[in-house]
Amino acid sequence: MLASLQLAAGIVVVGRLARGRSRRPPLAPPAAAPARAISVVIPARDEAARIAPCLAGLAADPDATEVLVVDDGSSDGTADMARGLGARVVAAGDPPPGWVGKPWALQRGLEAATGDVVVSLDADTRPRPGLLRALAAALEDADFVSAGCRFRCDTRGERWLHPSMLATLVYRYGPVDAPAASADRLLVNGQCTAVRRAQLLGAGGYVHAAGHMTDDAAQARALARAGWRVVVRDGGALVAVDMHDSLAGVWREWGRSLALPDVTPPQRQAADVAVAWLTLALPPLRAAARRARGLDLALLTLRWALVPALAPAYTRRGAPFWLSPLADPASVVRLTWSAVRPSRVWRGRRYAAARRTARR
Secondary structure, three states: OHHHHHHHHHHHHHHHHHHHHHOOOOOOOOOOOOOOOEEEEEEEOOOOOOHHHHHHHHHOOOOOOEEEEEEOOOOOOHHHHHHHOOOEEEEOOOOOOOOOHHHHHHHHHHHHOOOOEEEEEOOOEEEOOOHHHHHHHHHHHOOEEEEEOEEOOOOHHHHHHHHHHHHHHHHHHOOOOOOOOOHHHOOOOOOEEEEEHHHHHHOOOOHHHOOOOOHHHHHHHHHHHOOOOEEEEEOOOOEEEOOOOOHHHHHHHHHHHOOOOOOOOHHHHHHHHHHHHHHHHHHHHHHHOOOOOHHHHHHHHHHHHHHHHHHHHEOOOHHHHHOHHHHHHHHHHHHHHHHHOOOOEEOOEEOOOOOOOOOO
8 A cells, every 4th residue: 555655646746846947037138228227126124144245246237227135123233224224214013913024014115116117035045137127028928937946955954855845845846847737836035036016016015925924926827827927937047045054953944835835725735745655755765774666776776867957056066965855754754843833933933824725
């Protein structure tokens, strides 16, 4: 029985990986300057230690009409630092009932922006000149564009665990820059997005993400269900992100949302977790116990073959990256924990549970 389930899970994973044959081309900046003004919105809560490289990158980009930092109640001098680096600071204020801090900050930034195109960036991103015009150009064929960032992992622990957690996403959803199977299985990267300001305001702004910790998926899926053309492109050549500073940070911070618990129905979460256990966790555990079967070896081969495909997503690799499949059992444990014990705490705030809007 278990062998049959493992075979079925393996077939599902191969089908998802095969969607990578239709991946969209990476973002590339056109030669011509954008015809429309571009506002950059950065939601920030206690980001004084990380926001300076982001603002420096934007200061070097001539396509940035304005840079707005939306201060989400920071207590570490984020607002003063942003002003000193040339950004316009907007105070988010306390989130209204039913809103989580980040989507509320994005809403405030959208309302305060003056550009025709609004690019949202997380404070820990590292944008390069050309990113903004590439995103604006991508909007010619889309309504909502999300760019995948190149991951910067400085410590050995990050370079070991982070790629393993990324593999759990690829096994569950396929390559993020390939067309999604359905709107309710759509993944985007909320660290870097672009929209037409007037169009998003007309759709209610970020109201679809209001109560969600995994706000990017909630927003994109709701827009896709409403008929928006939501597109994900690889932006690794134009933007990097330094999300964490240690293995513990990856485990704690990225791990809390790994199952996308507040946008995924429990039945789907259970199926995703089961697939991960059968294809990612069980084979190496059996191999370590010297009880691996032919199917386990095939799944291990498939997993190790994925490692070179993930390599371009990282600025640094080394031995920890190439050995990251050894972290798969731990990543699947963290995925399970994320599904069973979803966190509603972020940067000292605790939020009430969100109403689920996702479908099966």
